[in-house]
Amino acid sequence: MLRTVDRVLLALVGLVLLVLGGSVLAVGFGVKAPSWWIHDSRHDVLLSQAERTRWRDAGWWWPVLIAALAVLLLLALWWLVAVLRRRRLGEILVDTGDGEGAVLRGRALEDACAADAGRLDGVARADVRLTGRRSAPRARVRLRLEPHVDPGTALDGLTTGALAHARASAGLEALPTEVRLKGVGHRAERVS
Structure with a gap:
């Protein structure tokens, strides 16, 4: 719009x-x-x-x-x-193999990928945003991690899990992704 x-x-x-x-x-x-x-x-x-x-x-x-x-x-x-400013991608072109193709709503893929990433062990919150062109989308992912989680393990789970599922479901050869990891701080109670 x-x-x-x-x-x-x-x-x-x-x-x-x-x-x-x-x-x-x-x-x-x-x-x-x-x-x-x-x-x-x-x-x-x-x-x-x-x-x-x-x-x-x-x-x-x-x-x-x-x-x-x-x-x-x-x-x-x-x-x-x-x-x-960077905008959200409204739709993604999906190659269906029949020469016509289809259109996938960008918000639907963002929500599915964020839900998939949010189910990873130790991920408190996951936000996914698609940018780029309809034929060549890019992803920006922000993960908030619990203190006990190894960032490398969370990143590996994201790439082999949520991002691989998103790439496969949209029929994309590649989905370049920028990932930002942030730890969730726990407030310690003061004992007097």
């Missing part, structure tokens, strides 16, 4: 900028502009002296202008952060 919204917004912004920039360029090359257009001739300025000083004496003008520009800046920064 967010990917579609991004593309639509980028297309609209690009179209508006292309039309405005193209019209300014065309008028600059001497094309006759319609009477309602913002530029009359190649010697016309973007903002006239009267337009630039029109609201100078109004006390509300500058705070409203600055607030509107600040809101636009914050929205642009929010959009940039939303686009740049």
Whole structure:
């Protein structure tokens, strides 16, 4: 959904900028502009002296202008952060061997892999997130381990168990994975 919204917004912004920039360029090359257009001739300025000083004496003008520009800046920064951060993979393409293929929901594979990894001995919590492309997914796994568990054993159980099952069930040749292990700290009771 967010990917579609991004593309639509980028297309609209690009179209508006292309039309405005193209019209300014065309008028600059001497094309006759319609009477309602913002530029009359190649010697016309973007903002006239009267337009630039029109609201100078109004006390509300500058705070409203600055607030509107600040809101636009914050929205642009929010959009940039939303686009740049790593997203969850919505679906995975599965090769069924018949030439058509199938689609597997990314969240379903994440949940199944996390449940499988959570059943390993000494794993307090497992979180799995799929990123990458639909045809080449990547996994990011976070395991919270109990204090008595050897991290190497937990990692081996994850690779031969949960990740191997996920790879086989999705029909993937490889599933590159980044694993982060964190120990669960137990609070000791203070005895006086």
